[in-house]
Amino acid sequence: MADPNTGDAPRQESSYTPASFEKRAAAWMGIVYVLMTSFVITFAIYTGGRELPGTFPLFLVPVSITLAVVLVRRMKLGICPGGIPGGVLGLILCAAGVGLGLALGLPALLAALGV
Numbered sequence: 001m002a003d004p005n006t007g008d009a010p011r012q013e014s015s016y017t018p019a020s021f022e023k024r025a026a027a028w029m030g031i032v033y034v035l036m037t038s039f040v041i042t043f044a045i046y047t048g049g050r051e052l053p054g055t056f057p058l059f060l061v062p063v064s065i066t067l068a069v070v071l072v073r074r075m076k077l078g079i080c081p082g083g084i085p086g087g088v089l090g091l092i093l094c095a096a097g098v099g100l101g102l103a104l105g106l107p108a109l110l111a112a113l114g115v
Helices: 021-046 056-077 083-113
Strands: none
Touching: 021 056, 056 083
16 A cells, blocks of 8 residues: 555565575585586596596585685684684684695696696
């Protein structure tokens, strides 16, 4: 029903709620995984079925980076599980995941690509 004083249509409340920071970070991580998987599949199709052996550890890198970003944000807000010590331990484990993923996966990827 229109407002009799102004003749305008009634205002409806917006039901839009933006996604949380964690959900947006997970969405970006998903985009990276889709790109990585697309590269692996495209490489296999383009090279006639040749696989990329030993590159699986590279899939550890996006989740480690995303978890580190979420932990840093939670530490800034003061809602990190385990407080600051738990956040620091989580960041150390994330750094180890990135380091191991790159150390084990990158040489295998370069060898498979012939570089």
